[in-house]
Amino acid sequence: MSSRRDIAAGAGAKGLPAPRHATIRDVSRLANVSRMTVSRALNDPETVRPDTRARVLQAVADLGYVPDRAAGSLASRRSGFIGLVLPTLTNVNFASVAHGLTSALRAKGFQVLIAYSEYRQSEAEAQIRNLLSHRPEAIIVTGEVYSPAARSLLLRADVPVIEIADDPARAIQHAIGVSNHAVGRFVARHLIEKGFTRLGAISSMPQGDLVDHRGGARCNGFEDELRAHGLPTDMIMRTGAAPFSYELGASAISQLLDSHPEVEAVFCVSDLPAVGALMECQRRGISVPRDLSLIGFGDFDIGRVTNPALTTVQVDFLELGRRTGQLVLELLGGADETARMVELGFNLVERGSVGVPRSGPLGS
Amino acid sequence: MSSRRDIAAGAGAKGLPAPRHATIRDVSRLANVSRMTVSRALNDPETVRPDTRARVLQAVADLGYVPDRAAGSLASRRSGFIGLVLPTLTNVNFASVAHGLTSALRAKGFQVLIAYSEYRQSEAEAQIRNLLSHRPEAIIVTGEVYSPAARSLLLRADVPVIEIADDPARAIQHAIGVSNHAVGRFVARHLIEKGFTRLGAISSMPQGDLVDHRGGARCNGFEDELRAHGLPTDMIMRTGAAPFSYELGASAISQLLDSHPEVEAVFCVSDLPAVGALMECQRRGISVPRDLSLIGFGDFDIGRVTNPALTTVQVDFLELGRRTGQLVLELLGGADETARMVELGFNLVERGSVGVPRSGPLGS
DNA sequence: TTGTACGCGTTATCAT
């Protein structure tokens, strides 16, 4: 009956470890019941008599008892964790995914463990390993997992894996999101239908470990569609490292304008570089959309207030997060394990940055 | 020797639970050492002979063993978790805090547990309780914790508590951030020095549970400074519920302009409503800054591309996160427990949305 | 309705 804790409490003045958290045992003693009754009163209130339950709850309140989930997980073999690997947190679309996912899951008592890779494959792998050490009940990764080590890690872990925000060529298990390649093709088709023929794009470029797969896929889709129409693809600029920012957008469009002044319309694989490109055009006295059309991706707020406002492709990332959460719930609820593939789709948001084809090259 | 695992594996066809994770015991058997040696090889490599270590590591790799941190936490009494409670994730400044904090901590093996309240006190309390169940080694909350229940929860938890992003009147323990009240006063003083006398502000309003303390504090500081200068404060609009968005900014400025057309300069307690206000002005044909000056807070990207670009007050939230991480490390590293109070300061970013006082009322 | 015994996977402690 005389635990270390008791000793420490008795010898408090000696600077021994401070009294720690109340345990379920402390509560049980105070309420004059067994530990199991406390556990039940908390986790399955119906099964304990109202007055005992009240006593227990009172003791819980008095002691400020908060159950230890690590211990609970160990015993129940359910961690209550859901792992989420994002490229970055400081991108409102990915933050929305996290938000949507969390809101779908927290009511069910799950805790989302958020990790991010800063667009580094090696870091993604490290994060996945770290996540796995917390024994998540499901793990959600953004886009395809390219590193073989990471893939096998996931495979062996024997937890549901959901890949989001892209359409993986070789899905590990489940996938929910949007085809970035299809987005790129759609944008190309859209511009072609508008009559443009001198089409360009700006995208980041894989730099060793650092790669934006989704942006790259959009760029590739764009390129493929140009090819399919027999259009030249030499105005597709891949430059700079992810994340693709304002500054990179500005410098990419600079390079493009310098080398290909004839370009009429440019697909920026994200609104962020699109805004940077727009600013650069203003600096150069190039009028958008009269002289040059620009189209982005992501429907970031910032694109709504530029002048002109940015035409862009929108994907409902909040909903993506929510749907992912629902899928997790299904999967953990004992649904069959057949691979789910959900395509969420996207919308064109036409604003002011796309005009009509010029007759000649820039400056004519 | 015949555990449930063995049985399940043998009877796999019967649909029994799938084979689970490899345990330290599995590794120890494969490497022909005790569990403790495995543990040491992983956590304290120096203390095991190179050849044994190699055998262990090989077994770890072969089995794809990933340690179970819940079990480790239980035994070591260190969770490795750091709790973070934010108002929201989908605000780049708060996301930056999370980012900075994470980057400072993850190298040391800590996992940041991110929770957000959506500006609801009751939710913040629930989140704190939930966080506490994971036995974080430190807990970081945004701004003051106002609910007494939440405060006592934190106090009893006996973990370092750091309040960030404001200067709490009654700090629980440590605090690091910026005085929002001082920001408000500074902005008022700045505008007064520019010669403005008809000053207004727009801010959200506490709606029951829903409250933006930091925005409110900025608004109060602004009001206090006006008072100190004997200026009228009836053009300070508190309206709408947090989070204070574009739409709210637009409607708030509408109300202000309708009721007080004489207003010359308006402090928007965040750039987001400031941008909304700016858009509304454009709709109404009110020229900013000629007819009306606007100043925001937060230095959001969006304020850089509006026309005019937004004058604002900037706080380095990424650095705030990093510093908080360093403080956590100190505190956990056995530094003395004296309360730390760190004021990070702020900068005025002068762009185009603040002009000079008009001679008469709007429209004259 | 309530209680007992055991095990979850790991680390700490002490022994060898």
Place this chain on the structure above:
DNA sequence: ATGATAACGCGTACAA
């Protein structure tokens, strides 16, 4: 340098 054993705090299974 390595091993045996006992916690860590809780839930499951079963007994009363």
